[in-house]
Amino acid sequence: MNPLIEARDLVRLYPGVRAVDGIGLRVEPGQCYGLLGPNGAGKTTTLELLEGIQKPTSGQVLYKGRPLDRDYHERIGIQFQATALQDFQTVGESLKMFASLYRRTADRDALIHICNLAEILDRDTRKLSGGQRQRLLLAIALVNDPELVFLDEPTTGLDPQARRNFWGLIERVKRRGTTVLLTTHYMEEAERLCDRVAIVDRGRVIAEGEPSQLIGEHFPARVVRLPDSAWPEDTPLPPGAVARDGEIELFAEEVTATIADLERLGADLSALRVDIPNLEDLFLKLTGHALRA
Numbered sequence: 001m002n003p004l005i006e007a008r009d010l011v012r013l014y015p016g017v018r019a020v021d022g023i024g025l026r027v028e029p030g031q032c033y034g035l036l037g038p039n040g041a042g043k044t045t046t047l048e049l050l051e052g053i054q055k056p057t058s059g060q061v062l063y064k065g066r067p068l069d070r071d072y073h074e075r076i077g078i079q080f081q082a083t084a085l086q087d088f089q090t091v092g093e094s095l096k097m098f099a100s101l102y103r104r105t106a107d108r109d110a111l112i113h114i115c116n117l118a119e120i121l122d123r124d125t126r127k128l129s130g131g132q133r134q135r136l137l138l139a140i141a142l143v144n145d146p147e148l149v150f151l152d153e154p155t156t157g158l159d160p161q162a163r164r165n166f167w168g169l170i171e172r173v174k175r176r177g178t179t180v181l182l183t184t185h186y187m188e189e190a191e192r193l194c195d196r197v198a199i200v201d202r203g204r205v206i207a208e209g210e211p212s213q214l215i216g217e218h219f220p221a222r223v224v225r226l227p228d229s230a231w232p233e234d235t236p237l238p239p240g241a242v243a244r245d246g247e248i249e250l251f252a253e254e255v256t257a258t259i260a261d262l263e264r265l266g267a268d269l270s271a272l273r274v275d276i277p278n279l280e281d282l283f284l285k286l287t288g289h290a291l292r293a
């Protein structure tokens, strides 16, 4: 079966920058697929190539096995990182205006329900909170009842509560069978929402698969963490240990043996934690640098 959308060896060059450097990916119908990577990794550029907004320097994008055609924009929805909303319009008027741009439109009441807009329909779009604005932008992306919706960093800038609420909306969209392709630099977001992820760094996919499978493949180990202050002064860190964000981290295949080693080296174990690695740990392992700059 053809994937819904496929990228083949995409390259996009800007003067002096290989923003996208040979990206290939396949997204099956109904999947939520995430491009995960730090700022500047090439996620937005990749998304714009898949959206047909930009042309690749080389490589190809196929939708249902065929090159993008003039009807493509009717079948997809896009939530940009920043969308200008018309001044002096309410949420309801804004939805109506965007709906008028398409031949096919989603059921308005269903859209209002999915995106939790009922209570803010009459509100001026300039008066919206960050979370309300993102909900409206999601509704605008869904206004033509697309088969595939692109969400570019949909929760960046939202507070943790608004971010979690927004995840709930994306899950509703998934349950309706809409295919979702999103970019994020929040590994927690990717782990919660995405059936598959491509981890992108410097314009390339450095790992791809189901989040839990990727973590299992790369980490037969657990992560042991200690606060910096628990480490004895003047004692070098053991091989493989890294200091970051005020903590010392070690990957341990044999947790008990590692803890015994740490005790022997004089570490204070009272605040020791043993964590299951996540996508952020995977990114650090694969690239040597942290996901969040």
Ligand SMILES: Nc1ncnc2c1ncn2[C@@H]1O[C@H](COP(=O)(O)OP(=O)(O)OP(=O)(O)O)[C@@H](O)[C@H]1O
Pocket: 014, 015, 017, 018, 019, 037, 038, 039, 040, 041, 042, 043, 044, 045, 046, 153
């Ligand atoms: N129009 C442009 N002209 C020149 N360079 C660009 C242009 N757009 C992006 N770049 C560069 O291409 C690289 C990839 O940028 P891109 O925006 O795709 O990354 P990103 O992973 O989406 O990051 P962010 O989360 O910050 O948007 C960066 O080095 C960026 O500076």
